[in-house]
Amino acid sequence: SKAQLIPCTAALIQEGIGSEAEGIPAFDVDATCLSSLVGLDVCMQFLESGRCRRILLVSSEQPSRTLSASAPEAYGLFGDAAVALILGPKEASENLQMDVLAYNMRTYSSAAHSTELKMGVLRYPTQPHFEINDALFRMDGRAAFRSSAQHMPSFVNDLLIEAGVALEDCSWVVPHQASLPAIRLLAKRLKIPQERLLMSLPNCGNTVAASLPLTFVQSWKKGLFKSDDVVLMVGTSAGLSIAGMVVQLKMG
Secondary structure, eight states: OOSOSSSOHHHHHHHHHOGGGTTSOOOOOOOGGGHHHHHHHHHHHHHHHTSOSOEEEEEEEOGGGGOOTTOHHHHTTBOOEEEEEEEOOGGGOSSEEEEEEEEEEEEOGGGGGGEEOOTTBTTBOSSSSOOGGGGSOEEOHHHHHHHHHHHHHHHHHHHHHHHTOOGGGOSEEEEOOOOHHHHHHHHHHHTOOGGGBOOOHHHHOBOGGGHHHHHHHHHHHTTOOOTTOEEEEEEEETTTEEEEEEEEEEEO
């Protein structure tokens, strides 16, 4: 969630860290619910190129600030959360190493308006035609659901082919915690065994971009992961976009 439109939230986080962070590059990655996964891919490229040695990746969400009780479909679904990851080269990791086997992202803009928050940018200026509904999150859950259901199976199939693994090789699947129906559909369409599906939704709700790293970190802290586990992380976002990453873990 953006603290304000300008400057980027990353600059404000750096300000909060203090003067010792001054001068370190700070920028936002905005892909709504997929921001953390897209951000992870961006960070991996910086690390692999050697341009950075340590990166702080933060996903902080407060959807409660833009929800209205008049839209119960969204009002009871979302939750606030924040996750921070310190990323570095594999050889320097003392805890968890991650080899990226494949990453991909696709956008299907025919469903671009199924999830919207209009206020505050050029198309919907705050003056002189301010309407309070434009400042609140709006979701056509059925339209987003249909688009996701249409494209998700082929997307995941292509991603697994790129990774050189089959779904049966995946020890765990970490889906974006969009909603219980969406997760159940994903499991049904892809034939994912329930015991391999990791979830934070029942206790935390849909925490937007924080949901993927939150579910991953909670599972790690529970001791579910072991060396050589292959993990599929996949989700959707407003746009409508689908992104996924297949990783293999090494425990420190």
